[in-house]
Amino acid sequence: MPREKYQAINDTIRLYQLKNMTRYLCYLANVSPSGYYKWLQNSEKQAIREEADFQDYVLLKKIYDASKGKVGYRGLYMALEELLEIPMNHKKILRLMRKFNLYSKVRRANPYRNLAKATEIHRQVPNHLNRDFHQTEPGKVFLTDITYLQYRGGQTAYLSCIKDVATREIVAYDVSTSLRMEFVYRTLKKLEEHINDNLHPEAIFIQIKVFIIHTQHFKNASKKWDYFSQCLAEETA
Secondary structure: OOHHHHHHHHHHHHOOOOOOHHHHHHHHOOHHHHHHHHHHHHHHHHHHHHHHHHHHHHHHHHHHHHOOOOHHHHHHHHHHHHHHOOOHHHHHHHHHHHHOOOOOOOOOHHHHHHHHOOOOOOOOOOOOOOOOOOOOOOOOOEEEEEEEEOOOOOOEEOOOOOEEOOOOOOEEEEOOOOOOOHHHHHHHHHHHHHHHOOOOOEEEEEEOOOOOOOOOOHHHHHHOOOOOOOOOOOHHH
């Protein structure tokens, strides 16, 4: 390859501090002197461009680090507009981000929030419990919630559980690797087995993170109960 020969000639001249040997070395390498000088000129220009790119990268990196990586090329462009008299072209910002591996961090979607949007979480109902968690009658007030745990390389395990407020006992639970409603139904089925047809006449069923209870299937499965959903913070439970 001519480029490799040009590089070898240039390295030889620099290493041994040779003078007036360029044409002879080009003759030995079977390349034209004009081609070597053109390659040398382009190499110098490339070195200047690389240095300029690095200086621009340093500036972008400061903004990127200040934003903790949560900024894309548009955010960098707007930040540079305030810092520079002549803002950097957005195409150049994109090129430098790819060249120096500056990738914007994208927050992963919260599975609770996605499910809440599909289950009418905004609907409000009367506050029958009024945050009175000091119950003395077992089987009267139940709390249910779903939590999750990341494990083994980003996989997620979901836990659906139901708690008796009076006894503080977890009376039913089920574990799943997905947020499909089936595992919530299994939890409800286990609660029915626990109650064994001895349902309290004033039973209240409360969903702490309100989204499951608004689905039609859940309503059908629990329609024989007098259940109420209330938007409560986890700490209050």
